[in-house]
Each structure stands twice: as C-alpha cells, then as structure tokens.
Amino acid sequence: MPTQAWLDILRCPRDGERIVAGDDPSNAATSGRRCRGGHPIAAGEGIVKLVWPERMMVRDAHMNRMYDRLAPFYDWSERLGTRLFGVHTIRERTAIVERLELRPGLRVLEVSPGPGVYQKLITDHIGPSGSLAELDLSLAMLGACARRARKHGLDPLLVQANASYLPFADDSFDAVFHFGGVKLFSEPGRALDEFVRVAKPGALVAWGDEGFGAGAPTGWRRRALQRINPGFAEPVPPLPDGVSDATEHEVMNGCAWLVVARKAAVGSERLAAL
Numbered sequence: 001m002p003t004q005a006w007l008d009i010l011r012c013p014r015d016g017e018r019i020v021a022g023d024d025p026s027n028a029a030t031s032g033r034r035c036r037g038g039h040p041i042a043a044g045e046g047i048v049k050l051v052w053p054e055r056m057m058v059r060d061a062h063m064n065r066m067y068d069r070l071a072p073f074y075d076w077s078e079r080l081g082t083r084l085f086g087v088h089t090i091r092e093r094t095a096i097v098e099r100l101e102l103r104p105g106l107r108v109l110e111v112s113p114g115p116g117v118y119q120k121l122i123t124d125h126i127g128p129s130g131s132l133a134e135l136d137l138s139l140a141m142l143g144a145c146a147r148r149a150r151k152h153g154l155d156p157l158l159v160q161a162n163a164s165y166l167p168f169a170d171d172s173f174d175a176v177f178h179f180g181g182v183k184l185f186s187e188p189g190r191a192l193d194e195f196v197r198v199a200k201p202g203a204l205v206a207w208g209d210e211g212f213g214a215g216a217p218t219g220w221r222r223r224a225l226q227r228i229n230p231g232f233a234e235p236v237p238p239l240p241d242g243v244s245d246a247t248e249h250e251v252m253n254g255c256a257w258l259v260v261a262r263k264a265a266v267g268s269e270r271l272a273a274l
C-alpha cells in the first residue's frame with residue numbers, strides 16, 4: 001500500500017473521504033483499506049484502484065479497452081511513428097519536461113502516463129527527495145509503468161483512476177502534468193478543472209495533446225496521422241477557471257500543443273466570488 005505521505009492526500013473519488021485502515025487488513029482485495037465513508041479501496045500489483053464513476057462513460061470505456069490492448073506495443077509503435085512521421089520523440093519529450101520547471105523535492109502528478117514514457121525524465125528533475133504519482137485509467141499501462149519503474153529503481157505511486165475524477169485532496173501537488181489524452185476523454189473540461197483543483201496555489205499545471213501546428217507534416221503524412229488518431233481534428237479545449245499566465249506551445253515537431261499555466265494563488269472560492 002502507499003506510504004503515509006500518499007495516504008494523507010489520497011481521497012475516495014466517490015465521496016472525497018480520506019483513506020484509512022479498514023477493519024480487515026487480511027482482505028487482499030481491499031488491502032483492508034476503506035475510505036472514511038466506508039467504501040473499500042482495492043489495490044494489487046502495487047496499483048491503487050480508485051476508478052469513478054464505476055460504470056465508465058462511453059468514450060472513457062472505449063479508450064480504456066483500446067489502451068489496455070495497445071500497452072504491450074506502445075513503445076514499439078512510438079518508434080515506428082518517429083520513423084514514419086519524423087517526430088524526434090525523445091528530444092521533444094525532454095523539451096516538454098523542461099517547460100515544467102521541475103526541481104528536486106517537488107511532488108508531481110502525471111495524469112495518463114501511458115507506459116511511463118515521461119517517468120524517468122520527471123524523476124531525473126525531482127530527484128530522490130521528490131515524489132511522483134502516475135494516474136491512468138488503463139491497468140495494462142500502469143503495469144508497464146511499474147515494470148519501467150523497477151528497471152530504473154524508481155518508486156512512483158501508481159493509481160488507476162479517471163482523470164476527470166482525481167482521487168486526491170485539493171491543493172496537493174507542486175506540479176500537475178498531462179500529455180496525450182485530454183481531447184478524447186469523455187469529460188475533458190472536468191479533467192482540466194480537476195488538474196487545477198489538485199494543484200497547490202501557484203503550482204504549474206501543464207497539459208497537451210495532438211493537434212497540427214505550423215511545423216506539422218503535410219501531404220500523406222498529415223492525412224495518415226489524422227486517420228490514425230481523430231484527436232488531431234479536435235479543437236484545443238478552453239482554459240479551465242482558476243489559472244493564470246497560460247502560454248501555448250507547439251511541440252512534437254508541430255504535431256501537438258502544450259499549455260503551461262499556473263494555478264491562481266487565491267483559492268477558487270474567492271476567485272468565483274470576485
């Protein structure tokens with residue numbers, strides 16, 4: 001089960017209650033943990049399971065099935081994509097993480113890490129005094145994150161949950177980062193609101209996804225990308241409330257965008273009242 005520091009900020013997505021030791025610690029299915037509202041919390045293979053709503057909305061369920069199937073081939077398909085479409089994935093990912101202003105000791109949430117392609121890049125910045133939570137809907141992707149972490153001697157918190165219902169307390173993270181899924185979530189606006197909610201006031205919140213910019217490929221490459229991934233045609237979602245200093249960047253050789261913003265330093269309730 002997660003360390004006490006993680007338990008302090010984890011919340012049941014049903015009722016927002018803290019997660020406490022249950023009355024049956026021998027129950028392997030729940031690890032004996034319940035939320036204070038009494039709902040059992042499942043965990044296994046080093047992954048805490050806090051998916052809500054239990055019955056996923058249509059798009060989320062579809063994405064979940066698709067990414068569970070894609071997980072074993074994800075790294076391979078990326079390498080192929082790099083060759084075909086000329087995207088310098090490693091260089092571009094490095095540049096994206098450099099925009100997050102990470103430094104040693106920070107507590108970072110990465111939403112939708114896939115198989116953990118940013119895991120090492122992020123932990124290199126935050127060092128052993130920092131901590132990383134990786135949250136994805138796909139158990140197969142989280143399994144790949146766990147294997148990658150073992151290979152690099154890392155120990156991220158792995159959580160199966162829906163990005164639009166984050167199982168964390170308000171104001172928990174020094175940085176929140178998401179790349180590559182928001183436009184295809186069932187509730188993208190809600191997910192962005194959640195990224196802001198769980199960030200500490202003043203923390204950096206960054207999210208990005210596919211979309212053609214000035215440097216994007218043209219001709220058959222463009223048509224092929226659009227066909228493979230309908231996300232290229234979807235508009236950039238509007239900014240969530242409660243952020244300031246938002247800037248938009250073209251990344252992945254013109255095949256994606258990244259918004260970098262800060263959670264406004266005043267509480268969201270006060271912002272709403274202004």
Ligand SMILES: C[S@@+](CC[C@H](N)C(=O)[O-])C[C@H]1O[C@@H](n2cnc3c(N)ncnc32)[C@H](O)[C@@H]1O
Nearest residue numbers: 063067112113114136137138162163179180181
């Ligand atoms: C294209 S992959 C991106 C992986 C990685 N971030 C990258 O940049 O390569 C999209 C990821 O979003 C996850 N995902 C899809 N819907 C989700 C949701 N509603 N909540 C959390 N994660 C979700 C998928 O399981 C998958 O791992």
